[in-house]
Amino acid sequence: MAAIELRGLTKVYPGGVKALDSLDLTVPDGEFFALLGPSGCGKTTLLRTIAGLETATGGAVVIGGRDVTGVQPGGRDIAMVFQDYALFPHMDVSDNIAYPLRIKKVPKAARHAKAAEVGARLGLEQLMDRRPGQLSGGQQQRVALARVMATQAQAFLFDEPLSNLDARLRLEARTFLKKLQRELGVTTVFVTHDQAEALAMADRMAVMEAGHIRQIGTPAEVFQRPANTFVAAFIGSTPMNLLDAVVRGDTLEVAGCKLPVPASAEGLLTEGEKLVYGVRPEYMTYSAQPVDGSLTGGVVILENLGASHLVTLDVAGVLVQAVVPEGHEPALGEQGYAVPRGDRALVYRDGELVTA
Amino acid sequence: MTRTWAGRIGFYTLIAVLLAFFTIPLLWLAAAPFTSDPTYEVRMPDFTFENFQTIIEHPYALGSLVNSLILAIGTALLVVVLSALAAYALSRVRIPGRDALLYALLLLSSIITGTAAMVPLFQLAIELGLIDSHTGLILILTGGLLPAAIFMIKDFMDATPKSYEESARVFGASPLQIVRHVVTPVVRPGLATIAVWTIANVWGNFLMPFLLLSDVEKQPAAVIMYTLYTEGGQANLRVLSTFGLLYSVPVVLMYLFVSKKYGFRFHGGIKR
Numbered sequence: 001m002a003a004i005e006l007r008g009l010t011k012v013y014p015g016g017v018k019a020l021d022s023l024d025l026t027v028p029d030g031e032f033f034a035l036l037g038p039s040g041c042g043k044t045t046l047l048r049t050i051a052g053l054e055t056a057t058g059g060a061v062v063i064g065g066r067d068v069t070g071v072q073p074g075g076r077d078i079a080m081v082f083q084d085y086a087l088f089p090h091m092d093v094s095d096n097i098a099y100p101l102r103i104k105k106v107p108k109a110a111r112h113a114k115a116a117e118v119g120a121r122l123g124l125e126q127l128m129d130r131r132p133g134q135l136s137g138g139q140q141q142r143v144a145l146a147r148v149m150a151t152q153a154q155a156f157l158f159d160e161p162l163s164n165l166d167a168r169l170r171l172e173a174r175t176f177l178k179k180l181q182r183e184l185g186v187t188t189v190f191v192t193h194d195q196a197e198a199l200a201m202a203d204r205m206a207v208m209e210a211g212h213i214r215q216i217g218t219p220a221e222v223f224q225r226p227a228n229t230f231v232a233a234f235i236g237s238t239p240m241n242l243l244d245a246v247v248r249g250d251t252l253e254v255a256g257c258k259l260p261v262p263a264s265a266e267g268l269l270t271e272g273e274k275l276v277y278g279v280r281p282e283y284m285t286y287s288a289q290p291v292d293g294s295l296t297g298g299v300v301i302l303e304n305l306g307a308s309h310l311v312t313l314d315v316a317g318v319l320v321q322a323v324v325p326e327g328h329e330p331a332l333g334e335q336g337y338a339v340p341r342g343d344r345a346l347v348y349r350d351g352e353l354v355t356a
Numbered sequence: 357m358t359r360t361w362a363g364r365i366g367f368y369t370l371i372a373v374l375l376a377f378f379t380i381p382l383l384w385l386a387a388a389p390f391t392s393d394p395t396y397e398v399r400m401p402d403f404t405f406e407n408f409q410t411i412i413e414h415p416y417a418l419g420s421l422v423n424s425l426i427l428a429i430g431t432a433l434l435v436v437v438l439s440a441l442a443a444y445a446l447s448r449v450r451i452p453g454r455d456a457l458l459y460a461l462l463l464l465s466s467i468i469t470g471t472a473a474m475v476p477l478f479q480l481a482i483e484l485g486l487i488d489s490h491t492g493l494i495l496i497l498t499g500g501l502l503p504a505a506i507f508m509i510k511d512f513m514d515a516t517p518k519s520y521e522e523s524a525r526v527f528g529a530s531p532l533q534i535v536r537h538v539v540t541p542v543v544r545p546g547l548a549t550i551a552v553w554t555i556a557n558v559w560g561n562f563l564m565p566f567l568l569l570s571d572v573e574k575q576p577a578a579v580i581m582y583t584l585y586t587e588g589g590q591a592n593l594r595v596l597s598t599f600g601l602l603y604s605v606p607v608v609l610m611y612l613f614v615s616k617k618y619g620f621r622f623h624g625g626i627k628r
Contacts, residue, residue, distance in 0.1 A: 051526055052526075053522050053525070053526070072525075073522075073525050073526045073528075074525060074526065074527065074528025074529065074530075075528070078526065079526065079527070080522075080523065080526045082519040082522065082523055083519070084517060084519050086517065086519035086520050086522070086523035088520060088524075088537075088538055088541075088542070089542060090541040090542060090544075091541075099524070099527060099537075100527040100528070102537075103524075103527050103528045103529050103533065104528065151527065
């Protein structure tokens with residue numbers, strides 16, 4: 001078990017593409033950590049650099065207090081699950097799981113005993129002599145997990161561990177992975193482009209954009225207080241309302257409506273300043289009656305989210321979204337009043353969160 | 357209606373004629389060895405084994421088949437090992453002008469064992485003391501077949517997901533272990549293809565052994581075949597047909613064996 005520490009990690013590809021730009025990051029021992037970002041943001045490069053499959057151009061990778069920047073992947077005491085699981089097609093499940101032990105020259109009987117033990121733990125007893133081609137996606141994933149567990153490495157790296165599964169299986173696997181990681185207590189870094197996956201599984205997460213880390217925090221912190229408009233727009237299954245605002249006295253003028261200054265930004269704004277006002281649809285209270293400090297407009301779109309509805313209001317030409325619980329959904333065309341929760345609304349200056 | 361019928365009849369007649377063109381020599385090869393006095397026509401054999409007796413008594417015939425085996429298997433081993441290593445490197449390492457290099461090799465390969473290089477190759481073999489030796493011949497045949505083999509096997513290597521090797525690397529496997537444990541088994545159908553192709557090529561090669569081996573005892577079957585004449589200088593059809601049959605059986609058996617054992621399929625891990 002070991003912490004992973006990155007110091008000023010930089011990766012420049014031949015041709016001058018800067019995939020990682022001087023990243024600093026510490027993943028404490030035993031943490032389940034997510035690297036989240038849109039495709040091309042460098043999250044997979046970062047994971048591969050930790051694994052040693054890419055060589056860092058600058059900076060250091062420290063695993064368990066040992067600087068492994070120049071060490072080959074095999075010497076880093078880590079194990080990795082690839083996006084396609086990379087199970088060897090010509091070996092049966094048992095040989096696949098035992099392969100890391102074969103490299104470590106563990107005798108055949110001992111390594112197959114270990115494979116059987118780990119396989120049983122993941123419910124693979126019945127499948128031990130099958131070939132990967134005869135397994136379903138979920139079973140293949142479990143074999144890949146069993147294989148990294150057999151290594152007893154200090155840290156696990158998962159590259160998009162769920163993206164090869166179909167939607168229903170993905171939810172199941174999500175719960176399974178989180179439970180497994182908790183039980184094993186092994187420091188685990190995983191890469192995903194799916195914000196819901198990162199929020200659901202990770203203890204902490206880093207949101208990346210173009211080789212930079214834009215925010216590090218717990219899922220709750222990242223969801224409730226995105227540090228910048230990039231994270232605000234990227235996180236959340238319904239996008240955050242990001243509205244142009246102007247400071248007028250002790251209120252903000254947003255799309256022609258007057259809103260109180262959010263608690264987090266009180267006393268930090270100057271008169272007449274142009275800002276971005278951000279509030280998640282989930283943090284809006286919808287009312288059919290006029291309320292003070294609300295965004296007011298006609299209901300133009302209703303989207304069913306299951307137990308709630310996403311209501312879109314046209315507020316003087318600006319579209320504002322609010323989540324309304326079932327049973328309270330308005331009718332199309334009706335006049336609606338959406339009141340942002342004062343303790344959840346945020347203000348961004350030049351794309352960065354205004355906060356004390 | 358009638359027009360389509362006429363078309364079909366014409367089509368199948370054409371196919372039948374083409375088939376006959378290829379089948380009749382094969383039928384002759386099957387029948388003539390068992391006939392006491394074969395001619396150029398295909399006849400019902402009288403099932404004699406005299407011709408085989410003659411072949412067995414022939415001083416060089418059986419030995420030449422053994423020579424053919426030595427040459428074919430030796431060359432196949434060398435070609436498979438060297439082409440696999442070279443193709444793996446070429447498939448995984450990015451070097452500028454790689455594709456140009458491959459095409460140049462392919463182009464040159466047809467020259468190396470071709471007629472054009474006959475004289476220089478002969479001189480080279482003499483200078484190196486490789487004339488009249490199976491080793492020398494195997495090396496030259498290998499050189500001629502390698503480029504095309506590398507070219508073919510590289511396709512198999514390219515189709516193997518890199519993640520297999522990276523996965524093994526993260527577990528601590530050395531490059532040679534990766535090749536032995538992961539790459540070779542995955543590209544095995546490709547290696548089998550190359551081996552069969554090499555053996556068939558060497559088995560049928562006449563020019564190189566004819567040129568580089570002067571000792572009759574070392575000659576492979578393809579060259580000995582050429583010496584099977586009667587005293588009158590006529591082709592000795594009795595011996596020729598029998599030897600021809602013996603000469604083709606190993607190759608046919610090999611094709612059947614390999615296609616049954618390896619098939620030419622790829623049992624991949626995941627659909628992509």
